Amino acid sequence: MASKAQQAWDALNERQRTYMTVLYDHDQAAETARAQDAAAGYYDDTPASVWRRIDVVTPGSKLTSVQRALARRDVRDDGAGSTLQALQRYGLIEVHDEVVETRRGASRTVQATLTRAGRAAVRAGTQEPGRRRPGELSEYAWERLVRLWRADPGTVRIWGYNTEAALVTRPKEPYAEGKLGDYRITEAGREHYRTRWARYAVLYPDVAAPDPDGGPEPWPADLQRTLDRMQGAIEIAHRVQWAAHRRMEEAHRDAGRRPSSQEGAADAEWHALLLEQAEARAALALAHREQATKDAVVAIRRYAHAVCAAYAASVTGSPASEDLTAAVVAAADAGRGRAKVKQPPLCGLHRVDTAVQEAYGTLAGTRTRKRPLPKQMQPGPRSVWRDFTDPPEHDLAVRRLLELARTVASYVDRGALRRELHPPAARVAAATAKP
Incomplete structure (x- = not known):
């Protein structure tokens, strides 16, 4: 039997799926940007209910990135539109629609926020990899561990407080050891790599990690x-x-x-x-x-x-x-x-x-x-x-x-x-x- 998230996706028409896919891409881009800032030491305590908001329509004639992405997919919608309202009724998004005063008079602004059910529906329908579980490394930390594995017994630079914490200070037995940014993999790190490699291969397919058992490279x-x-x-x-x-x-x-x-x-x-x-x-x-x-x-x-x-x-x-x-x-x-x-x-x-x-x-x-x-x-004249x-x-x-x-x-x-x-x-x- 299909999961609840898969059923929610199957109930959408093609236009609604396109909207959900575009909104999901923007949502994940914002999440990734915040994670990268945190790894670099830049912290922001803005609640998710605020930073997850996605601009769909803004005052003025300039198109938002959402409208541009929809236009490239041959999907156009004026204002909030019935599509956003339908997705909100399904519980997949929350729509924030208000009228603001600008220099040219009253203008409309529309924002949308994906709900947990909405993100789960997109992942189920598009077969996006699932979210990492507690105790699992982030994609960047896993990529660093892959580099440590490849460089063994050499050293690799580790950047960012969060990444260093995930590999060195947080585990009971550190996955890497060193100082001044240069680290080498430990036996605990090798064990984590060997036992969790298959899981991370599914979770982060963009990271080319070699088979710990010496199998052939998946991509020559x-x-x-x-x-x-x-x-x-x-x-x-x-x-x-x-x-x-x-x-x-x-x-x-x-x-x-x-x-x-x-x-x-x-x-x-x-x-x-x-x-x-x-x-x-x-x-x-x-x-x-x-x-x-x-x-x-x-x-x-x-x-x-x-x-x-x-x-x-x-x-x-x-x-x-x-x-x-x-x-x-x-x-x-x-x-x-x-x-x-x-x-x-x-x-x-x-x-x-x-x-x-x-x-x-x-x-x-x-x-x-x-x-x-x-x-x-529209393409402009030759520059x-x-x-x-x-x-x-x-x-x-x-x-x-x-x-x-x-x-x-x-x-x-x-x-x-x-x-x-x-x-x-x-x-x-x-x-x-x-x-």
């Missing part, structure tokens, strides 16, 4: 280096494109200068020679820019096909080995001459499937926006900085392909999606069971 380092190099090739091609475009505009500006009426024949001849050189420089820079643009398109295609192949392997759970790296490289080489990619498979995680399938639908033309983006989010403009944009298909590649890469990076979908099954059941 060589594969990640290969994907990073392909991404770097795009950045290098774009930098070359920008540099060539700037040289071309400089040459055009030099070629457009007019000689002074007081110049003599020799000066006029010298000026004509300079103009001829400027035109030649402009033509050469244009050729370089066009070649860099072609190189960027090829790099984008290779990268898109590579990350999509890595994504499919993460979903299916293909063995992480040199063969996987070779398969990803082969997919990149095969796709260098074509923009079409295979549709990424569904992974079962709502937040991932929504983003990836929307990006693919936009590329394939099967997903069209019902209404245009708000005018505040001008000190008389220099941006180089021409890629074709729409190439831009959409790059957006798909970036979306997919954000989930497969460092093997996070693979670890989340295929945790170490042999020990996860025992590690995740409540004591």
